Amino acid sequence: TKLLEVIVEIDGSSDHTYDVVAGFKNSLPGLKIVRGSVRKGKISRLNHLHKIFKGDILITLDADVYLKNHLSIFNLLKPIISGKTKFAYGSKIFDTMDCTYFSRGVVEREKIWSSMRNTLNYGNNIYNCSGSYSAFSASFAKQLQYPEHISSDNQYSYLFALSHGTKPIYVKDAIVLSQPTRNFGDFIKQNIRLRDEHDPIAQIFGSQYDTEY
Numbered sequence: 001t002k003l004l005e006v007i008v009e010i011d012g013s014s015d016h017t018y019d020v021v022a023g024f025k026n027s028l029p030g031l032k033i034v035r036g037s038v039r040k041g042k043i044s045r046l047n048h049l050h051k052i053f054k055g056d057i058l059i060t061l062d063a064d065v066y067l068k069n070h071l072s073i074f075n076l077l078k079p080i081i082s083g084k085t086k087f088a089y090g091s092k093i094f095d096t097m098d099c100t101y102f103s104r105g106v107v108e109r110e111k112i113w114s115s116m117r118n119t120l121n122y123g124n125n126i127y128n129c130s131g132s133y134s135a136f137s138a139s140f141a142k143q144l145q146y147p148e149h150i151s152s153d154n155q156y157s158y159l160f161a162l163s164h165g166t167k168p169i170y171v172k173d174a175i176v177l178s179q180p181t182r183n184f185g186d187f188i189k190q191n192i193r194l195r196d197e198h199d200p201i202a203q204i205f206g207s208q209y210d211t212e213y
């Protein structure tokens with residue numbers, strides 16, 4: 001397996017993302033930076049990414065996660081390389097360093113919810129598909145274009161795969177880390193957003209959505 005390219009999609013960011021990423025050009029010959037001046041949202045950037053990548057397998061990571069170790073990528077690739085699936089998704093856990101009192105509670109809540117998700121069909125379920133860390137075969141990725149009116153790429157990817165004869169596979173040991181919500185206000189905003197994501201997906205997939213949830 002060879003790393004062909006690293007594509008960074010910048011969605012109208014006003015911080016120093018471009019300068020930081022550009023600093024790796026000499027060490028990453030395949031680095032490509034798509035610098036969007038207007039904020040279009042994750043769905044639009046993913047659709048563009050799916051169109052322009054050139055490899056046999058596309059790996060996507062959200063901007064707010066980072067790999068636990070070098071094995072995270074190899075583990076995620078295994079089920080696709082072996083031909084078991086065209087879509088694999090990794091595990092997102094919280095980094096417990098520098099937690100606030102509130103975020104410690106969020107971490108403990110997530111541990112309970114995670115243990116419940118992992119007992120359902122060995123973790124192969126829509127609840128475990130966070131969208132933060134995924135891998136797609138080239139043929140599947142080129143088919144997968146997200147409707148612009150949705151915000152939940154993870155739910156859409158999972159249900160799209162099932163509707164096209166592909167069984168998504170959860171890879172527990174392909175781990176990325178993220179920061180837990182640090183205060184109650186952000187926690188409420190996040191959960192309202194997650195609730196609002198469901199209706200458009202339910203309208204697209206109908207009974208299949210009901211079956212998975």
